[in-house]
Amino acid sequence: MRLNLPTLLACLALCGSARAAESCLATLAATRNFTLGQPRHAMPTPDGRSVLFLRSGPRDTVLHLYRFDVASGAETELARPDAAPEQLSVEEKARRERARMTLSGITDFQLSRDGGTVLATQADRLLRIGLADDRVTPVAGSGWIAPRLSPDGRLVAAVRDNDLHVVTLATGQDRALTQGGSETMTRGLAEFAAAEELDRADGAWWSPDSRTILYEAADTSGVEQHYIADPGHPEQAPTMFRYPRAGTANARVRLGLVSAAGGPTRWVDWDGTAFPYLARVVWPEHGRLSLVVLNRAQTEERVLAVDPATGHARVLLSETDPAWVNVAPAAERLGPPLPRWLPDGSGFLWAAEHDDRWQLELHRADGTLDRVLTGATLPFLAVEDVDPAAGTVTISANPDRLGVALYRIRLRDGTTTPIAAERGLHEASFVPGGHGVFVDAFNGADGTAATLMRAADGHVLATLPSRAEQPASLPRIAFTEIGARHLDALIVRPADFVARRRYPVLLSVYAGPGVKMVQRAPRLFLEDQCLADRGFIVASFDGRGTPGRGRDWERAIKGDLIDLPLADQVDGLQALAARVPEMDLGRVGVTGWSFGGYFTAMATIRRPDVFKAGVAGAPVVDFGDYDTAYTERYLGLPQDDAEGYRKSDVLTYAAQLSRPLLVMHGLTDDNVYFENSYKLTQALLDAGKPYQLLLLPGTHQLPDPLIRTRVGEARVGFMERNVR
Numbered sequence: 001m002r003l004n005l006p007t008l009l010a011c012l013a014l015c016g017s018a019r020a021a022e023s024c025l026a027t028l029a030a031t032r033n034f035t036l037g038q039p040r041h042a043m044p045t046p047d048g049r050s051v052l053f054l055r056s057g058p059r060d061t062v063l064h065l066y067r068f069d070v071a072s073g074a075e076t077e078l079a080r081p082d083a084a085p086e087q088l089s090v091e092e093k094a095r096r097e098r099a100r101m102t103l104s105g106i107t108d109f110q111l112s113r114d115g116g117t118v119l120a121t122q123a124d125r126l127l128r129i130g131l132a133d134d135r136v137t138p139v140a141g142s143g144w145i146a147p148r149l150s151p152d153g154r155l156v157a158a159v160r161d162n163d164l165h166v167v168t169l170a171t172g173q174d175r176a177l178t179q180g181g182s183e184t185m186t187r188g189l190a191e192f193a194a195a196e197e198l199d200r201a202d203g204a205w206w207s208p209d210s211r212t213i214l215y216e217a218a219d220t221s222g223v224e225q226h227y228i229a230d231p232g233h234p235e236q237a238p239t240m241f242r243y244p245r246a247g248t249a250n251a252r253v254r255l256g257l258v259s260a261a262g263g264p265t266r267w268v269d270w271d272g273t274a275f276p277y278l279a280r281v282v283w284p285e286h287g288r289l290s291l292v293v294l295n296r297a298q299t300e301e302r303v304l305a306v307d308p309a310t311g312h313a314r315v316l317l318s319e320t321d322p323a324w325v326n327v328a329p330a331a332e333r334l335g336p337p338l339p340r341w342l343p344d345g346s347g348f349l350w351a352a353e354h355d356d357r358w359q360l361e362l363h364r365a366d367g368t369l370d371r372v373l374t375g376a377t378l379p380f381l382a383v384e385d386v387d388p389a390a391g392t393v394t395i396s397a398n399p400d401r402l403g404v405a406l407y408r409i410r411l412r413d414g415t416t417t418p419i420a421a422e423r424g425l426h427e428a429s430f431v432p433g434g435h436g437v438f439v440d441a442f443n444g445a446d447g448t449a450a451t452l453m454r455a456a457d458g459h460v461l462a463t464l465p466s467r468a469e470q471p472a473s474l475p476r477i478a479f480t481e482i483g484a485r486h487l488d489a490l491i492v493r494p495a496d497f498v499a500r501r502r503y504p505v506l507l508s509v510y511a512g513p514g515v516k517m518v519q520r521a522p523r524l525f526l527e528d529q530c531l532a533d534r535g536f537i538v539a540s541f542d543g544r545g546t547p548g549r550g551r552d553w554e555r556a557i558k559g560d561l562i563d564l565p566l567a568d569q570v571d572g573l574q575a576l577a578a579r580v581p582e583m584d585l586g587r588v589g590v591t592g593w594s595f596g597g598y599f600t601a602m603a604t605i606r607r608p609d610v611f612k613a614g615v616a617g618a619p620v621v622d623f624g625d626y627d628t629a630y631t632e633r634y635l636g637l638p639q640d641d642a643e644g645y646r647k648s649d650v651l652t653y654a655a656q657l658s659r660p661l662l663v664m665h666g667l668t669d670d671n672v673y674f675e676n677s678y679k680l681t682q683a684l685l686d687a688g689k690p691y692q693l694l695l696l697p698g699t700h701q702l703p704d705p706l707i708r709t710r711v712g713e714a715r716v717g718f719m720e721r722n723v724r
Helices: 005-031 090-098 192-197 522-532 551-555 563-579 595-606 628-635 642-647 675-687 705-722
Strands: 040-044 050-055 062-069 075-079 104-111 117-122 125-130 135-138 145-149 155-160 163-168 174-176 185-187 204-206 212-219 225-228 239-242 252-259 277-282 289-294 300-306 313-320 347-354 357-364 369-372 380-387 392-397 405-410 416-420 424-429 438-444 449-454 460-463 477-482 487-492 503-508 537-542 583-593 613-617 661-666 692-696
Touching: 005 522, 005 705, 040 104, 040 424, 040 438, 050 104, 075 117, 075 125, 090 145, 090 192, 104 145, 117 145, 145 204, 155 204, 163 212, 192 277, 192 628, 252 277, 347 380, 357 380, 392 424, 405 424, 477 563, 487 522, 487 563, 503 522, 503 563, 522 537, 522 705, 537 563, 563 583, 563 595, 583 595, 583 705, 595 613, 595 661, 613 705, 661 675, 661 705, 692 705
Parallel strands: 062 104, 503 537, 503 583, 583 613, 613 661, 661 692
Antiparallel strands: 040 050, 050 062, 062 075, 104 117, 117 125, 125 135, 145 155, 155 163, 163 174, 185 212, 204 212, 212 252, 225 239, 277 289, 289 300, 300 313, 347 357, 357 369, 380 392, 392 405, 405 416, 424 438, 438 449, 449 460, 477 487, 487 537
16 A cells, blocks of 8 residues: 555554553553552541651552641651562452452551551551551551451451451450351451442441440351352362342341450341341440441431440431432541531431432431521532531532532531632541541642641641652543533543544443542543543533432432433433534444443443444443342342343343444452353354453452553554544
8 A cells, every 4th residue: 555645644643642642541550540649548636736648659559657747747657568468368358349449558547536546457467556656566466357446546346257356455465256257157347238339348336435346247148159260370269259139138237236345245126127238337426326227128218326235226217218218428438427416415417318409407316307507509418527616517518510619517507618619529538626627638620639738717738748640731621511401511632632623432431320420620531531632532421310410310210220321321422512513423432331331331232323332341231140239229129120120231132232342341350240241242142243352350440550551452442443
């Protein structure tokens, strides 16, 4: 083939663009989208003089523990991990997968109530650090899972061999508080449904006086056994997991109260048969030990007050919804979730969805409603802090749907004051007794990424030191509302975008419950910019079924997870293209991961008139194979609504595939099991439909930078061949 000069120059430009994009993807993978090196889990000390935080290097994933002095700006390394590779048990690996924890080193820390003692976690070992002299002392023993420091800083509760232990930090004395733990009976750990789907990671809770522990006892003997083999190590036996598929048995959960000194367990008497899901546990210094429980259909939620002396539980309030009840979000890593009791015990804060929106409510001690604290103009997200001295509560809210801001409300009269309202996403971290001083992990609309120490009124006291690399440029994003339903939408253009030139389009999608794609924080879309710079326009939309638009918007998908989301995404594309003529709707690809992978497979198969190719990552295929707590919330039990499961099943439509489809899946995924992609490929084989399959080593996450790079390259290469 002969090339004239213009064609040769165009080819050289394309090759140069491809090399740049490959470098872009590799850089993002190596830096975790420029988040490595940023402070993590930053926590102010109660006196407000220091901040503790974790941090890795800019291109490594090993976390160290640091202290930052607010007045001087000095930084001190408190603990560094051992150089030896981590040796994690199967149980700890599973717990980290549930928590989406993919870093190593000092992965967590806790602070005593007086701020004098830190408990740091490295793999299965623990470190005690005295902040008065920075002395680091290893805690006796190893094999510890899910440690919890007592409020007084003297004891630590942790799980080993599926039983709950208490270690006295001063002496190293180890006391087993429970006996008989096994692979089907655990004490002190959150079961799968709670950890994966209910946002509850803890399975043990200290009393405020550090004398008693409330712990979860989970019997998984009736839960299905699933086995995962590592094809790279055929000499190793498969690993067995207890995985509750939709319609099958869950773990049977009880709560026990036991003295930290040892002795018999006193069981809490809530009706675990009628309300099997334990969503929240709150044991405040003032107020009542409280539980939030749900029935299996998740249509009724109850708040229970428990008498620790007897274990008796009584109902404080109940919430119902014919579709499902959303559990109020647990905002803080440090503080207790809702209900949040007032310091004098006279009442508690609670959040509920009424009048098609979340609202923050103040309830009396008997559970009756006192008054609503947030109005329609301030969409409530979460309680961040209660300051008893000031008589205020700090909340996060999303006034414009695309961002998160922080507000302080005076309980006496409801006066509301913004304390961190710069456009973008604010993630606050308070500490009990900290007098309103807090850390703000800020992801700004202007591309700023900073961890800020703020005073109670919100003004910035200091910026924590970051070692993260900075992107050479920020994504070229435009945010808008589009279509008859005013979908939140964003568009990412190539860096060398030329007006009136026609570009192929990539729909970057999730489209499922619990996840909002369109947020005013450009750093979230660095990978989309990499794809755009290969000559695409990238678009995302939040349609029905996604959060942040009210009860009816979110619950429109009850009984059918695909029809309305698919219609909204297609409508969004068409409406956006009418406004942006450079979008070539004759060349559209779709890509997503997890639920986004499920949507991608469905969109590619069912709407070949719109989508020319799809790349589906770790897709759920048959929701009958996904877990109980997630699936049944939206589809009910399979035996009660077989039609809803049929409509939501990719296999129902697999024989209709007429466009190129690439499926990618980790072979040892213990969240969306590989059987999903296996079933899809078998259905396509049976129907004589061509497809491509990329098998990945690893689980649902992609922590390895090389794998992340290769996945990104495979995605964009597939789209270049089949769309552009």
